[in-house]
Every structure is written in C-alpha cells, then in structure tokens.
Amino acid sequence: MLSHESVLLDASLDALNIRGDGVYVDATFGRGGHSKALLERLDDAGRLVVFDQDPEAQAVAQGWMRQEARLALEPFNFSHLYKSIEARGLIGQIDGILFDLGVSSPQLDDAQRGFSFGKDGPLDMRMNPLAGFSAADWVAHTSYDDMRRVLREYGEENNAGRIARAIERAREQAPITTTLQLAELIERAVGGRRGKRIHPATRSFQAIRIAVNRELDVLAEVLPQALDVLRPGGRLAVISFHSLEDRIVKQFLRAQARPPAPDPVSPAPPARVRQVTRRLCDEAEAQRNPRARSAVLRWAEKCA
Structure with missing residues (x-):
C-alpha cells in the first residue's frame, strides 16, 4: 500500500473478475485508491466492505460513506475479517477480497507517524x-x-x-x-x-x-479467513512489497491448490483454490511510481 497512485491497480481489479452486483472487500482501505476504482466497476446492487485500523484512513472512509450507500467500513485490522463478515451475514457470499499490504504513502510521509x-x-x-x-x-x-x-x-x-x-x-x-x-x-x-x-x-x-x-503473523492468520468468507468462484488478490510477505502468500496459495494427504494411505483433500497467478510491477509503472518497483500481485479463485 505504498502510493497515492494505487499500485497494480488495473491488474488487481482484473484479478478480482468484478461483477457489477457483487460483494467485495478491500481489506486495506488506506486512502481509498483501490476502493474508488472498485466502486466504479460496481452497479447500484454492488457492495464494498472496507477495513482499516488507521484512524485517519477511517475518517476518509466515513466521509465517503455520507455520499456512497454501497460502501461500509469495518474500523479494524483485517485480522477481524471473518468475525466482521460473519456479523454482516455474508459468510460464503463475498465475490472478491483485495489486500494491499504494507505502509501507505500518507503514513510514510507524515513524520509524526x-x-x-x-x-x-x-x-x-x-x-x-x-x-x-x-x-x-x-x-x-x-x-x-x-x-x-x-x-x-x-x-x-x-x-x-x-x-x-x-x-x-x-x-x-x-x-x-x-x-x-x-x-x-x-x-x-x-x-x-x-x-x-x-x-x-x-x-x-x-x-x-x-x-x-505483527504484520507477518496477522497476514498468516487472515489468509485462511479470506478463503472461508469467499463464495465458490470468488477471488482472493494480494499485493505485497517484500519477500517475507510474498513468501507467506505464495506458500499459502500453493498449499491450498495442492493440499497434502494427511497420511500415506489417505487420499489428499480436495484443492481449495485454482488458477494461482502472479503478476509483477512492470517497468512503466515502476518509473511512474518508484515505490511500486518491488510489488508482487498474487491471486487465486476459490474452488466450488
């Protein structure tokens, strides 16, 4: 989440395969770059739930909500994903979830933070x-x-x-x-x-x-929650900015795509995701936004 100009914006939205009437989660609202573009792809029946633990980001989202009925804020760290989606009665109904990890430009640029x-x-x-x-x-x-x-x-x-x-x-x-x-x-x-x-x-x-x-611990905790709240065919997309985050995402998605058998004589459980795909920041975007140079997008689709 390293820029006012959202990183891998089109690629991440394409990865979510957005339906106009779908229900989506932006788990890292920041200043709303991805959320704004996502709302533009939704019709009047679509809904977007956003998470952010930063009070300044929450204030931005609350300002939007006064004019945007399709938007709902969960003022928490995304580790509360399952609990919050459950409280909204939306378990198994989420069409796509986006995580844009790390620190945002407003946070990085404010010396007081x-x-x-x-x-x-x-x-x-x-x-x-x-x-x-x-x-x-x-x-x-x-x-x-x-x-x-x-x-x-x-x-x-x-x-x-x-x-x-x-x-x-x-x-x-x-x-x-x-x-x-x-x-x-x-x-x-x-x-x-x-x-x-x-x-x-x-x-x-x-x-x-x-x-x-506790960034790496929280990331490892939330990825299974994300699969649990998605509907079959829903998409999970994660943008990471350093190898430690990306390794956690990569290993999780690989394990869900090819789960091991519990023992040598038992059949392996069915895969939970498919179409595991990686996309890197290209040179043109890196030149426009040098902080995005290390960005990696990984996405997958939840199996039926």
Whole structure:
C-alpha cells in the first residue's frame, strides 16, 4: 500500500473478475485508491466492505460513506475479517477480497507517524497509533537476542547483531525516542553509508515496523479467513512489497491448490483454490511510481 497512485491497480481489479452486483472487500482501505476504482466497476446492487485500523484512513472512509450507500467500513485490522463478515451475514457470499499490504504513502510521509528515517519524528510506527506499543517501546524493552533475531529475520539485515548491541548500549544512556536518533545510531553502528545505495537504517526500520504491527503473523492468520468468507468462484488478490510477505502468500496459495494427504494411505483433500497467478510491477509503472518497483500481485479463485 505504498502510493497515492494505487499500485497494480488495473491488474488487481482484473484479478478480482468484478461483477457489477457483487460483494467485495478491500481489506486495506488506506486512502481509498483501490476502493474508488472498485466502486466504479460496481452497479447500484454492488457492495464494498472496507477495513482499516488507521484512524485517519477511517475518517476518509466515513466521509465517503455520507455520499456512497454501497460502501461500509469495518474500523479494524483485517485480522477481524471473518468475525466482521460473519456479523454482516455474508459468510460464503463475498465475490472478491483485495489486500494491499504494507505502509501507505500518507503514513510514510507524515513524520509524526514515525515510519520514516528521512524525517525526524516520534519513534512510533504503529498502523493504529491508538493501540499497542510503539517502536520506541520496542527498542526500549526488547532483549538483545530478540532484537538481533527480528532485525535478521524481518529485515534480512546482515549487521543485525552489531545494530542490536548498539541499541542496547545507547538505551542505557538515554531513551531512544525519535526516528533520526535511531537512524543515526544504526548508521554509526554499521560504519556509515560508504557508497551504499540505500540508507543503512532501511532494513532495520522495516524489521521494527513489522514487529511492532505483527504484520507477518496477522497476514498468516487472515489468509485462511479470506478463503472461508469467499463464495465458490470468488477471488482472493494480494499485493505485497517484500519477500517475507510474498513468501507467506505464495506458500499459502500453493498449499491450498495442492493440499497434502494427511497420511500415506489417505487420499489428499480436495484443492481449495485454482488458477494461482502472479503478476509483477512492470517497468512503466515502476518509473511512474518508484515505490511500486518491488510489488508482487498474487491471486487465486476459490474452488466450488
């Protein structure tokens, strides 16, 4: 969810195979780029349910709802997908679900949200700044071993141990409370940029953001829910922006397309999805929107 100009917009809508009178879910409303385009493909009988845990995104959706009767907001993280759709009496009636993962441009560009090391602001990084613990809390209380593991696993950071040790030493002297404070600490820990194309803090900020928001855990939890709420023939489409997210989606869809037999003598259960397809961001879109360069769209159709 990395742009005001929605990433892979036409491809993701085509993947959903939209019916004018269908019922759809945009599980990551953001500022409504995909939702706006989806509503344009629905007729008066169509419905769109959107999810977002960010109060600023919720305010945008609520403003739309005053003029758009086909739109309904669920002001939650998409981990509430099954519960919310069940409460609406729509289990097995959803025609398509779209996930546009990650952090949105408005979140990234607002220094007060604490996602970016390029602008000084409070070290927050929460998708919902009213819930949970902040990145400042995380760096203050996480053990060295857990910091090193998160930086290595979620950020694929080769200097994870060195950075974790630097954080541990620095917080003994004073709290780490701002984005630039942390970014400069990481830069010193790895010996500066020395001609590197990306800032030395890039991977660490990604890792801490993922840990603070439990992004990978929540993604793994919601994918089975998505299949449960879809109707037979309904489509699931997921746009991811880094390999960790994409690996979870890929492995889930492959397992649902070719479920293993529970034991050697039992037949394999039937597949739950078909037409598992991948689409990458093309060069033209990457030039228009450099943040979209790493985007991967995967989609599949629920079997009857």
